[in-house]
Amino acid sequence: MLLLTLGSLRLDQQDGDVAAAVARGDVQEALRLGLGRLDRGAGGDPERLAALGQVLGQALLAAGRDEQAEELFQKQLKMYEGLPRAQVRWLSSMDRGFMFLHLNKPGRAAETFNVVADADDAPPVLRVEALAGMAQAMQSMGEHRRAARTLAFAVAIAEAMEAPSLMMPLLTAIELELQVCRALRHYDDLAGAELPRDRDVRASLRSSALALAALPGVVARIEFLIALAAHEPATIGGQNGHGGQGNGQGAEGVDGLFDGVRWYRDRRLAPMEERARVEAALALLDRGQARTAYDILGPLAIDDARQLHHRHAIELRYCASKLHAMNGRHSDALRCYRQHAQLSLARLRFELTRVPYSRFLEQQERAEQADADQLRLPPRYRRAYQYILDHLHDRALSVRRIAAEIDVTERALQMAFRANLGLTPAEVIRKLRMACIRTELQQMAGRDSVLAVAARWGMANRSTLAHNYRQQFGETPSATASLPSFAELPSIAATVAAAVAGGGTGIGTGMGSAMGSAMGVGMGTAIEPVLPISLAAGVGAETSRREFSVDGV
Known part of the structure; x- marks a missing residue:
């Protein structure tokens, strides 16, 4: 609901009634008003109709009308024909991104959203929406740090433009939603369960609800999040698996969970109702309230075969395992937990290989990876290192400019870097x-020319590029570009620390150790791998393309 409402901010005054219906949470009314208007709008303003069609496509997905949404997205391609080619690419990528996100294919969703998120020339409002969707996808893959950084980048873009008045409060609400949903899926990792119990989170949710009082549909979601975060110790009945609700805040929390599920059911938003049931069950099981969790799952708790093929199969198998364990059926609990673990591992292997290359994420990761190298420098010269990282793409970056930035002589800068890093500033830059x-x-993988890629990193001279590249890697840039793309390759962020740590020996050994650290990724969505890919030893490019059954992982 939050992403749908964020998208509706792009609608102009002519479609204000559709935006108002979305704001109320009345998705069916928005569809009634908008679909006919879209059919009659042939020949109208293509940009306005494109924005309307995208909102209606998301609304159809929210209403569970997947086939109709897919048909609409196909029709939209004809609507986009009157727009510039780059805009067609951005809009069609947004459509696919929301479809994949709805189908719970977060790797594909992140891949398509990134087409817009990483485009500096895309409209800022569209980039903000793409980044918010990408953050949701990253969260679904357990990439919590990347999800938070992605959303922070969306906030930075919104702050730098003349954003609609409700955009910033909506982004804050999405951030809080990610925090609560992250802890719901900690899967017995007690360290990951602390965040939403904090009173500050619930206070922030209440403040967010006040700021978004003009959007009843969003407020309903926030109130449900408050109920999810209203954790209290389980009662004796709850500990015995009989679902005692407790008193005070606990009872209010349970009532709020059922109210939230009813809110979506009354508005015939089946996918959102299913999601709410799963989230509520996870929260209740965490409190030890097995019977209440079983009741709120409803039909999702009954059919094991359906659970295995459900979009929320990972969460449902975990819930089934906990319910069996609380009722003393330990063999069934182990069987369900094994299936949950296999599904989680499959998600790590085959969705994270889809995590896209993203310059803005790499820049943020590069700064984190460089912390250790900066600490090796005296405090004054750490600013110089950070300045290099921040301006690596700038062709005018020079030792003189860096020295002037921190108010030291070039000689002092050279000596400090050589004494502490074994490299001169120019060698670090190179x-x-x-x-x-x-x-x-x-x-x-050859999607752009070598010179275009080099120019993005401040290298414009072909001969200098070829000489330095061959000296460092023993091959030409074109030879690297001609190789197929491998999901096992480490990110730029991983190679940055290796480039400096390797000193005069290059980065070969550093890359090996970086990849070795990636092999330690385990199972579960609370995992936060430093590298976006290379998840398990022996998983090759061909293997990553295969679909695995639950019992065949």
Whole structure:
């Protein structure tokens, strides 16, 4: 509901009644008003009709009308024909992104949203929406840090433009939603369960509800999140598996969960109702209230075969395992937990290989990876290192400019870097640039020219590029670009630290150790891998394309 409402902010005054219906949470009314208008709008303003069609497509998905949504997205391609080619690409990518997100294919969703998110020339409002969708997809894959950074980037773009008045409060609400949903899926990891219990989170949710009082549909979702976060110790009945509701805040929390499910059911929003039931069950099981969790799951709790093929199969198998365990059926609990673990591992293997190459995410990760190297420098010169990272793409970056930035002489800067890092500032710049160019060439798989990639990292001279690249990697940039794209390759962020740590020896060993650290990724959605890919030893490019059954992982 939050993403749908965020998208409706792009509608102009002519379609204000559709936006108002979405704001109320009356998705069916929005569809009644908008679909006929879209059919009659042939020959009208293509940009306005494109925005309306995208909102209606999301509304159809929210109403569970998947086939009709897919048909609408196909019709939209004809509507986009009157727009510039780049805009067609952005809008069609948004459509596919929301479809994949609805089908719970977060890797595909992130891949398509990133087409817009990583486009500097895309409309800022559209980029904000794409980044919010990408954050949701990253969250679904357990990439919690990347999800938070992606949403923070959306906030930064919104702050830099003349955003609609409700955009910033909506982004805040989405951030809080990610926090609550993250802890719901901690799967017995007690360290990950602390966040939504904090009173500040619930207070922030209440403040967000006040700020968005003009959007009843959003307020309903926020109130449901408050109920999810209203954790209290289980009662004796709850501990015995009979679902005692407790008193005070606990009873209010349970009532709020049932109210939230009814809210979606009354508005015939079946996918949102299913999601609410799963989230409520996870919260109740965490409180030890097995019977109440079983009741709120409703039909989702009964059919094991249906659960295995459900879009929320990972969560449903976990719920089934907990319910069996609380009722003393331990063999069934182990069987369901095994299926939950297999599904989780499959998600890690085959969805995270879809995590797209993204320059803005790599820049943020690069800064994190460089922390250790900066700490090796005296405090004054850490600013110089950070300045290099922030301006690596700038062709005018030079030792003189860096020295002037921190108010030291060039000689002092040279001596500090050589004494503490074993490299001069110019060597650091060169190695980092070459590492970034190499990784982008590998990740982009020939989708852009070598010079275009090099230019993005501040290298414009072909001969200088070829000489430095061959010296560092023993091959030409074009040879790297001609290789197929491998999901096992580390990100730029991983190679940056290796480039500096390797000193004069290059980055080969550093890349090996970086990939080795990625092999330690385990099972479960609370995992936060440093690298976006390379999840398990022996998973090759061909293997990653296969679909695995639950019992065949």
